[in-house]
Amino acid sequence: MIAAAAFYVFAAILLVSAAMVVSARNPVHSVLFLILAFFNAAGLFLIAGAEFLAMILVIVYVGAVAVLFLFVVMMLDIDFVALRTGFQRYLPVGLAVGVVLMVELALVVGGWRVLPEVAARRFAPVTPGLHNTAQLGDLIYTDYIFLFQAAGLVLLVAMIGAIVLTLRDRQGSRRQSIRVQVGRNMAETLELVDVPLGAGMTAVGIRRPPPAVADAGVAEVPAHAAAHGHAAVTEH
C-alpha cells in the first residue's frame, strides 16, 4: 500500500516537474525542476528495487550533469521573449517533426520481438540470492562486456572530440611549472656580492638596478636621444 502511494507521489511530482521544465519562464528554474524530476525518477527506481540505478542516476545526472547545466544556464543571458517570437511560425514544422518521430518510435516498439528463451526472464531478470548491484555487474561485465566497452569507447571519442574542438592555446598566457620551480637550486637563484664601500650598483655589475636607478635611466634616455637629435640637426 505504502509502495503504491509512494509510486503515485513520485510519478505525479515527476510529471509536473517535467512539465515545469519546459514551461518555466526562468531558465534557472527550469534546470532546478529538471533536478527535481531526476530525483523523482530515482525514487521510482528505488520502488522498483533498482537501488543501484537510483543512486547512479542521482550521482551522474544530479551530481554532475545538472551542475554543469546550471553552471552554463547561469552564465548565459538568455532572453526567452526573443526566443519565443517565432513560435507560431515554426509550430507546423515542429509538429511535423514530432509526429514523424512518434510514428518511428511506434514502429520500433511495435516491431520488437523478444526471444522465447528470454521472454521467461524478461520481467524477472534476477538471480535469487544476489542483490541487484552484483547482478548488474554480472550481466554487464560477462554477457555484455564487448557492448559495454564499445559504449565506453564511443564516450571516449566524444570526450576527446570536445576537448579538441574547444582547446585553444593562448599565446602569452603565463604558466607555472612546479618542476622548474622546485628544481631551482641556490646557485642559480641567489648570488652574494661583496660590494666595496662607495661603489655604485652598476660598478659591481648587478644587472637589475633598484627602482630609483631605473627611473634615472629612463629619464636619461630621452635626454640622450634629444641631445643626439640635436647633434644630428646641427650636423645637418
Next chain:
Amino acid sequence: MQGFFATPLGVTILTVLEALAIIVPVLLMMAYLTLAERKVLAAIQLRRGPNVVGPFGLLQPFADAIKMVMKETIIPSGANRVLFLMAPMLTFGLAVIAWAVIPVNDGWAIADINVGILYLFAISSLGVYGIIIAGWASNSKYAFLGALRSAAQMVSYEVSIGFVMVSVLLCVGSLNLNDIVLAQRHVWFCLPLFPMFVVFFISGLAETNRSPFDLPEGESEIVAGFFVEYSAMAFALFYLGEYTNMILMSGMTTILFLGGWLAPFGIEPFTWLPGPIWFILKVCAVLLVFIWVRGTVPRYRYDQLMRLGWKVFLPLSLLWLVLTAGALMLFGWLPHA
C-alpha cells in the same frame, strides 16, 4: 510492546527516535567542533581562544547560536527570495540526511542499505547545489564568483573521491557500509591503500570547502564568497551545514580507511571500549587534522587547485585502482573469487 513497534505507527515513531538519536549527537558534536576549531587554531597561533563564556569557554557555541537566532534576516532586494532561502536549508538538510546510513557500531545505522556508499557519494555530490543556488540567488558578483568556483572545484574533486571509493570497494566486494567496516577486521585499509587514504583526505578537504581549498569563500579576495549576502539564521544554517559536512567527511574517512567502530588490532585493552566510542574517537582525530591543516597551510591559487585535482589526483587514483585490482587478482584476494 513488541507488537506496537511492528505497526506502521510504531515503526514511524521508532524511526523518528532513531533519527533523533543520531542527529542530536551530531549537532552537539558540531557545536563543540566550532569551539574546538577556535581553541586549536588559538593554540597553533599561541593565543588562548574563547575562554570567557562558561568554564574554559564551553558555553561559547550556545552564545554564538543565540546571537545568530536573535539577529535580523536580511534578504537583498535584488535576490530571488525563494531560492535565496532554500539554499541554506538545502545545505543543512543534505548534511544531515547523509547520517542515515552511517553505522556507528555493528548494524547501528538507521538504514542499513545495500548501496550505502553510493548513497553517501550521491548526497555529498549534491552539496554543491546549496552553494550554487545561494550564489546565484543572492544576485551579487562576489557570491556568484564563489558559486562558480565551488561548482568547478567540487565536481573536480568528486572524480578522484569516486575512484578512491572504487579501489576500497574492490577490496571489500560490497557497497554496504557495514560490510566495508567488517572487511577491515584484519587490517585497516589506511595501511594497504595508504596513497588513496591521503588522496581521499585531501579531496575531502576540497569537497567540504575547507582551507587550503576554501576558494568559494576566499574572504580576502571575494569577501565571503557564496554567503556574503546571508545573515542571521540563514547564515547559521550554512555554518551548521559546513561543520556537519566536515564531521560527515571524517566519518566517511573513518569507515573507509580507519576501520569504523573496530578497536585497533582487535586485542584486549583496546576492545574494552565499546565500538561507538572508538568511532567517535577516530572521527575526532580526523577532525583535528582538518583543523590542523587549516592552521598550517595557506590557500591554494585557483589554477593550482585545478592542477592538483585533474593532473595529480585523478591519474594517481586511476593508477592505484589498476594496481589494486591487479594485486587482488594476482594473489587471489578478490572477495568473491
